[in-house]
Amino acid sequence: MAKSGITCFADSSRTGLNIQIAAEVGLRCVAAPMLVDEYPWGYQVPRAESVKEMAERLAAITEQFRGLVSFSIGAHSPYATLPFTLQDAKKVAQQWGVRFCLHFGEHPYEVAYVRKQYGKDLVDWLDGLKLLDSNTVGFHGNVFEEQDLNRLREIGVNLVCCPTNGALLGCPTPNLSAWGRARIKAGLGTDGPLSSGGFNPWAELRLAGAILGWSRFPEVTPGHLLKMATIGGASVWGLDREIGSLKVGKKADVITVIIPPTKYIDRATVESMLVFGTTPRDVTNVLVDGRVIIQNGKFTSVPEKSILEDIYRYYDGIRNNLSNRRDAHEP
Numbered sequence: 001m002a003k004s005g006i007t008c009f010a011d012s013s014r015t016g017l018n019i020q021i022a023a024e025v026g027l028r029c030v031a032a033p034m035l036v037d038e039y040p041w042g043y044q045v046p047r048a049e050s051v052k053e054m055a056e057r058l059a060a061i062t063e064q065f066r067g068l069v070s071f072s073i074g075a076h077s078p079y080a081t082l083p084f085t086l087q088d089a090k091k092v093a094q095q096w097g098v099r100f101c102l103h104f105g106e107h108p109y110e111v112a113y114v115r116k117q118y119g120k121d122l123v124d125w126l127d128g129l130k131l132l133d134s135n136t137v138g139f140h141g142n143v144f145e146e147q148d149l150n151r152l153r154e155i156g157v158n159l160v161c162c163p164t165n166g167a168l169l170g171c172p173t174p175n176l177s178a179w180g181r182a183r184i185k186a187g188l189g190t191d192g193p194l195s196s197g198g199f200n201p202w203a204e205l206r207l208a209g210a211i212l213g214w215s216r217f218p219e220v221t222p223g224h225l226l227k228m229a230t231i232g233g234a235s236v237w238g239l240d241r242e243i244g245s246l247k248v249g250k251k252a253d254v255i256t257v258i259i260p261p262t263k264y265i266d267r268a269t270v271e272s273m274l275v276f277g278t279t280p281r282d283v284t285n286v287l288v289d290g291r292v293i294i295q296n297g298k299f300t301s302v303p304e305k306s307i308l309e310d311i312y313r314y315y316d317g318i319r320n321n322l323s324n325r326r327d328a329h330e331p
């Protein structure tokens with residue numbers, strides 16, 4: 001992520017180990033674990049700790065990496081989390097004064113599921129459970145049109161568009177023009193590598209520009225999308241006073257990117273080059289809080305080999321955990 005030019009990310013894993021690795025590298029992050037009861041494909045998710053204990057543990061990690069790490073508490077989705085669990089997560093998020101996050105409005109399947117299971121429209125149902133307010137972050141929002149978006153904005157809900165994930169899963173194309181008209185606070189995300197193939201912000205920008213921009217919605221310009229990827233994302237997580245734009249008094253989270261030589265260096269041309277022509281390899285330097293963490297494409301703070309070893313150890317931990325669970329469920 002750092003080498004791609006990401007300076008701050010939100011991640012839903014529950015252990016917190018990846019947050020520690022990121023903080024060691026110098027990346028800013030939001031630990032955003034999400035509770036799951038049972039996935040529609042039948043996998044139950046056992047919990048090692050209560051949501052209250054999870055929040056206490058994350059608060060301790062946040063304290064340890066003060067300034068770089070913050071946390072939120074979430075629940076997976078209307079179809080994989082029971083109403084009681086959703087409310088439990090929201091209650092603990094409120095107690096800690098942190099964001100509550102949820103995947104919602106992703107696919108018509110989910111809308112139909114809520115209607116069948118609970119007899120309500122999706123937004124009505126979530127609002128009825130008191131899950132929606134200005135501290136709520138919703139990932140996806142593909143299915144929403146004008147009426148729902150206006151209501152979500154009145155409530156103050158933040159949304160994150162995940163273009164690659166939406167395209168791969170055959171979701172409806174999110175109407176970013178309507179998001180803009182409704183003045184929803186919105187950012188861009190990947191939904192994670194399992195559903196989008198990686199952490200490539202440039203791929204998300206390019207796809208958003210290609211399928212959601214210009215040709216369909218002329219107001220969704222490259223400049224609009226770049227704002228979603230920077231100050232928009234910062235607003236979604238309540239970090240816009242600190243990061244997201246270059247202003248006196250803000251933290252110096254900055255990247256430099258090489259663009260091809262061109263005769264016309266005006267704003268619109270550069271924005272277009274960034275959205276449609278940039279890849280992670282074009283990122284040269286990355287600064288977080290004024291500290292250079294990538295210089296000329298290389299890590300400055302930690303040897304890359306040791307980061308990879310940490311990551312592989314983390315993967316081994318997940319794999320062992322999964323195989324232990326499988327063993328425990330063998331008849």
Ligand SMILES: [Zn+2]
Pocket residue numbers: 103106139140191
């Ligand atoms: Zn999702």
